[in-house]
Amino acid sequence: MSMSMPAELWPDVQPDAARRLMLAGVESFARRGYHATTTRDIASAAGMSPAALYVHFPSKAALLFAISRSGHERVLALVERAAASSDDTVDAMRDIVEQFVMWHARRHTVARVVQYELGALPEDEYRVVADLRRGIERIVRDLVERGLEEGVFTVSDAHTAARAVLSLGVDVARWYSDRARQTPEALGREYGELALRMLGAKTS
Amino acid sequence: MSMSMPAELWPDVQPDAARRLMLAGVESFARRGYHATTTRDIASAAGMSPAALYVHFPSKAALLFAISRSGHERVLALVERAAASSDDTVDAMRDIVEQFVMWHARRHTVARVVQYELGALPEDEYRVVADLRRGIERIVRDLVERGLEEGVFTVSDAHTAARAVLSLGVDVARWYSDRARQTPEALGREYGELALRMLGAKTS
Numbered sequence: 001m002s003m004s005m006p007a008e009l010w011p012d013v014q015p016d017a018a019r020r021l022m023l024a025g026v027e028s029f030a031r032r033g034y035h036a037t038t039t040r041d042i043a044s045a046a047g048m049s050p051a052a053l054y055v056h057f058p059s060k061a062a063l064l065f066a067i068s069r070s071g072h073e074r075v076l077a078l079v080e081r082a083a084a085s086s087d088d089t090v091d092a093m094r095d096i097v098e099q100f101v102m103w104h105a106r107r108h109t110v111a112r113v114v115q116y117e118l119g120a121l122p123e124d125e126y127r128v129v130a131d132l133r134r135g136i137e138r139i140v141r142d143l144v145e146r147g148l149e150e151g152v153f154t155v156s157d158a159h160t161a162a163r164a165v166l167s168l169g170v171d172v173a174r175w176y177s178d179r180a181r182q183t184p185e186a187l188g189r190e191y192g193e194l195a196l197r198m199l200g201a202k203t204s
Numbered sequence: 205m206s207m208s209m210p211a212e213l214w215p216d217v218q219p220d221a222a223r224r225l226m227l228a229g230v231e232s233f234a235r236r237g238y239h240a241t242t243t244r245d246i247a248s249a250a251g252m253s254p255a256a257l258y259v260h261f262p263s264k265a266a267l268l269f270a271i272s273r274s275g276h277e278r279v280l281a282l283v284e285r286a287a288a289s290s291d292d293t294v295d296a297m298r299d300i301v302e303q304f305v306m307w308h309a310r311r312h313t314v315a316r317v318v319q320y321e322l323g324a325l326p327e328d329e330y331r332v333v334a335d336l337r338r339g340i341e342r343i344v345r346d347l348v349e350r351g352l353e354e355g356v357f358t359v360s361d362a363h364t365a366a367r368a369v370l371s372l373g374v375d376v377a378r379w380y381s382d383r384a385r386q387t388p389e390a391l392g393r394e395y396g397e398l399a400l401r402m403l404g405a406k407t408s
Contacts, residue, residue, distance in 0.1 A: 033237030060343040
């Protein structure tokens, strides 16, 4: 199990066998891609039989959905919390970017599956995840718009700017590794600063 | 063949069968991932027999390498050209970002394979591609450093800033589609502006 998958991942998933299958799924999907991974591969990585996998997840797609939904819910929750962390729009935006970037750095293996295997989700499951994504984007866009009204941000298009802010964080999942020169916290702080500049905020 | 693969892709690749195989490889790798794609899938998408594929590419890995190397060479060439397009550091950086973003939007299917299937390259081939990537990063970092010396940029860390600038463009490959609300050109211009702000440049 790589260092990007600390024991506290999915503490709420029960029983432990389901959690182990999600961990094994993340590792396998991240390494070879969803389509090249068989349920047999995943079960064996979790030290279980294929039959035991089906007790917890009726299909490979159901396992991907569990991973993807839980990742998106986690990110939505931390973005919501960060947005509400301060009445000051600049401070709230800084906190969002820091939290978002830290999550993608710290959980880079999970984040890769969450961000890059969306296309493999069946239609109904994709809709659930797409809803969560729109929720995340809406919070960031609303905050950009609030900042524009208050005159603390100065971008020409809130939609593009919000997307660019999130893009910076998402791409961290692609390149970050446990050998990166910055800790997730240090990277989060630097990116928070860069994102605020991008939005035209006057920062210290 | 999707709209992201216009006929002018790889005009220099000869014979036409090799070019068709690269196009089919890109489509298949982008849709299902490298590991889930067989040489038979690719040959059949190109309307050829597996044996005919091997005439041009000795293996699936050789085909991925041809796609990846050519994509990286193309991007390095346009970044080099943009960097040399103006003696003014701010103008040169704007041109780099515009060109880089436009390429990733216009060629988003190719770019996805180029950016997200690096891990599937065999070691020696990976080294060739990693060299090209370092070349691209170096040009951007050197220009950030030049801007810092000239006092036109004001970031605290040139390495992180250069990476963030490129990250913005790379992530375009993930989310851009032919149904995106902005043309590659319009997106390039907006991102050029956002990247310059991130670097602390005074722009009009």
